[in-house]
Amino acid sequence: MSDWRDLDGVRQPLPLDDRTTDRLLAGMVDPDDAPPGYAGLARALGTARGPVEAGELVGRDRIVAAVAAAVAEASPPTTVSIPLRRRSMVSRLFGTKVAAAAMTTVLLATGAAAATGSLPGAAQDAANAVADRVGVTLPLGDSTDVVPASTQGKDAQTARDARLAEHDADEAPADGSGDVVTDPLTDVPVVPDDDSENGTPASQEGVNAHIVRDLRNSDDPAADSTLDWKALRDQFHAEHKAEHASDPAPAADDAQARRDEHLATVEQEKAERDAAKDARPADDADDQGDDVADDDNADDQGDDVADDDDADEDESGKGQTHEHDDDEHEDDEADAPAAG
Amino acid sequence: MSLGPEFESVLCAAQAGAEWAVDVLFREYQPALLRYLRACEPRAAEDLAGEVWLALAPKLAAFMGDEAGFRGWLFTVARRRLTGYRRQAAGRRTAPVPGEHFDGFAATDDPAAEGMAFLAAQETIDRLVAHLSEDQAEVVLLRVVADLSVTEVARMTGRTPGAVRVMQHRALRKLAETFSEEAVTR
Numbered sequence: 001m002s003d004w005r006d007l008d009g010v011r012q013p014l015p016l017d018d019r020t021t022d023r024l025l026a027g028m029v030d031p032d033d034a035p036p037g038y039a040g041l042a043r044a045l046g047t048a049r050g051p052v053e054a055g056e057l058v059g060r061d062r063i064v065a066a067v068a069a070a071v072a073e074a075s076p077p078t079t080v081s082i083p084l085r086r087r088s089m090v091s092r093l094f095g096t097k098v099a100a101a102a103m104t105t106v107l108l109a110t111g112a113a114a115a116t117g118s119l120p121g122a123a124q125d126a127a128n129a130v131a132d133r134v135g136v137t138l139p140l141g142d143s144t145d146v147v148p149a150s151t152q153g154k155d156a157q158t159a160r161d162a163r164l165a166e167h168d169a170d171e172a173p174a175d176g177s178g179d180v181v182t183d184p185l186t187d188v189p190v191v192p193d194d195d196s197e198n199g200t201p202a203s204q205e206g207v208n209a210h211i212v213r214d215l216r217n218s219d220d221p222a223a224d225s226t227l228d229w230k231a232l233r234d235q236f237h238a239e240h241k242a243e244h245a246s247d248p249a250p251a252a253d254d255a256q257a258r259r260d261e262h263l264a265t266v267e268q269e270k271a272e273r274d275a276a277k278d279a280r281p282a283d284d285a286d287d288q289g290d291d292v293a294d295d296d297n298a299d300d301q302g303d304d305v306a307d308d309d310d311a312d313e314d315e316s317g318k319g320q321t322h323e324h325d326d327d328e329h330e331d332d333e334a335d336a337p338a339a340g
Numbered sequence: 341m342s343l344g345p346e347f348e349s350v351l352c353a354a355q356a357g358a359e360w361a362v363d364v365l366f367r368e369y370q371p372a373l374l375r376y377l378r379a380c381e382p383r384a385a386e387d388l389a390g391e392v393w394l395a396l397a398p399k400l401a402a403f404m405g406d407e408a409g410f411r412g413w414l415f416t417v418a419r420r421r422l423t424g425y426r427r428q429a430a431g432r433r434t435a436p437v438p439g440e441h442f443d444g445f446a447a448t449d450d451p452a453a454e455g456m457a458f459l460a461a462q463e464t465i466d467r468l469v470a471h472l473s474e475d476q477a478e479v480v481l482l483r484v485v486a487d488l489s490v491t492e493v494a495r496m497t498g499r500t501p502g503a504v505r506v507m508q509h510r511a512l513r514k515l516a517e518t519f520s521e522e523a524v525t526r
Contacts, residue, residue, distance in 0.1 A: 013516040018505060021512060022490075025483045040519030041512065044468060048375070048484055050461040056371040058386065063393050064363045070397035072357030 013037035114138055132229065342487075343368055347407040355401045366393065369414055376415065376485045379465045379477075380422055388425060392418045408489065415486045416496055471518050476511035479504055 014035055016024065023029050024042060027049040034042040113119045114127035117139030124139070131138045343350060343364070353361035373392065377385035395417050403410065465485060469477035475497075482493045490508075494501040 013513050013520070015509065016512065021505075021508060024512065025480075025508065026487070027484075037520055038512075038516045041516045044464050044515070044519050045484055047464040048461055048468060049487075052367075052371045053461055056374050057367065059390065060363070060366060060370070063390055064359060064366050067366070067393050067397040067400075068354075068357055068359040068362045070394065071354065071362070071400050074398040074401075 129229075343407060347410070351403070351410065355403070369411065372485050372487065373414060373418055375462055375465055376481050377418060377422065378462055379469050379481055379485070381425060382466075384425055384429075388418065388421050391421055395421070408492070411486065412488055412492045412496070415482065415488065419496060468515060471514060472511050476507055476514070479507050480511050480515075483508060 014037060016035060016038070020029070020035065024034070024038065024045065027046050029038075029042045031039040031043040031046070110119075110127075114124065114131070115138060117124060119127060128138045350361045350364050354365055370389065370393075374385055374389050377388050381388065392414065396414065403413065405413070465481070468480060468484075472480060478497065479493055482488045482496065483490075488496070490501045490504050493499075494504045497504070499507075
């Protein structure tokens with residue numbers, strides 16, 4: 001018989017309880033006190049948990065410095081940063097609301113002052129120009145007492161008055177040439193509707209066109225920005241009304257004179273034809289073969305009438321259109337019974 | 341491998357950016373961290389250890405817990421870094437130790453005891469895990485080298501504590517057979 005220790009390879013280490021296992025793994029079991037079969041393992045585990053060896057702290061200074069710097073850089077104190085961030089958010093929202101309320105108040109106050117005409121002259125003019133573009137009428141400001149900064153030392157109002165006064169001496173080109181003018185109120189291109197006799201604009205668009213053309217020909221860069229369209233328009237109408245009141249030769253009187261002259265010419269030709277008819281019997285008795293010549297005379301008379309019409313056109317057609325001539329003939333026909 | 345009562349004050353100083361406190365933590369935990377990483381990936385252990393410390397640094401101020409919790413956090417980060425490295429490199433679990441490496445430790449009288457006496461810590465660890473499966477080696481390393489509890493190991497590895505206990509029992513019995521003085525003597 002052999003001892004049980006001779007059964008090599010058959011013996012197995014005894015199973016361990018949990019407490020012994022934990023102590024063994026923690027290196028708390030001395031190899032001499034280890035359970036049977038676990039002495040070598042206890043020694044190996046103790047060696048594995050041994051003290052620090054050479055080479056295990058390589059790069060210590062570099063890694064420690066990097067970690068310390070990263071910690072200091074990326075870690076503000078949490079207990080302090082949260083309240084500060086909340087206060088900052090509240091103050092920022094409060095500040096934004098206050099700024100918005102102040103801006104609204106300033107805008108409302110400026111609008112109210114502009115609506116009541118309480119702004120200073122230049123500011124009121126600017127507000128008026130802006131309001132005109134959106135179709136709102138505001139009271140006019142007194143811009144003469146305050147010189148706008150944009151005029152750079154020039155009295156813009158005085159310059160506009162002077163240009164409007166000079167406008168009386170200017171005549172619009174008859175062929176409509178020149179710059180394309182747009183209505184400042186509607187930005188629509190405007191064809192000047194001038195009176196053919198004296199260049200006076202006959203419609204509102206004509207007035208606006210004249211004003212715009214005058215100001216665009218000027219050298220004042222601030223004229224457009226400080227322009228008071230309604231005031232200039234009213235002033236322009238008033239000046240031209242006074243001019244027409246003092247005009248000694250109205251256009252209607254000239255047309256009447258031309259009609260009287262034309263009627264006198266027609267009367268004279270008629271009298272000459274009657275005199276020629278009275279003398280014709282004597283000519284027939286003398287020469288029966290002059291019928292052709294008489295016809296020629298008749299044709300000549302017709303030609304004379306036609307020539308008179310051409311003469312009328314030449315006299316009255318200076319710078320005028322055929323439409324105007326037709327109107328004159330119609331007037332002649334309408335006035336003929338009364339004139340006859 | 342424990343700071344004991346001093347851990348709390350050292351941690352507070354380290355969270356404020358004190359370099360001396362970081363140095364204390366490094367000297368305390370770097371050897372175990374390096375041994376664990378060397379047992380798993382010997383070629384990249386030093387680099388992975390540095391990455392672990394730098395990964396902990398930005399979040400160190402927000403850490404709340406005791407020393408065991410800090411150790412568990414440290415090795416959790418190390419394990420994730422190790423997993424990422426292995427996924428990228430598709431490396432092997434451990435570096436195999438050639439048999440000739442242990443020839444010099446053989447002796448006639450008590451070769452096992454004498455050999456164990458001269459083995460360094462890392463070499464012993466390498467021998468331990470070389471005889472275990474991957475899961476068993478991981479459990480033993482975390483329990484021995486990282487000095488983590490069964491609960492911590494179960495949480496890190498995604499297993500139940502009972503499964504971890506069963507696994508460590510089997511591993512110890514297998515290692516006991518391997519390192520048995522009687523078996524070596526024969």
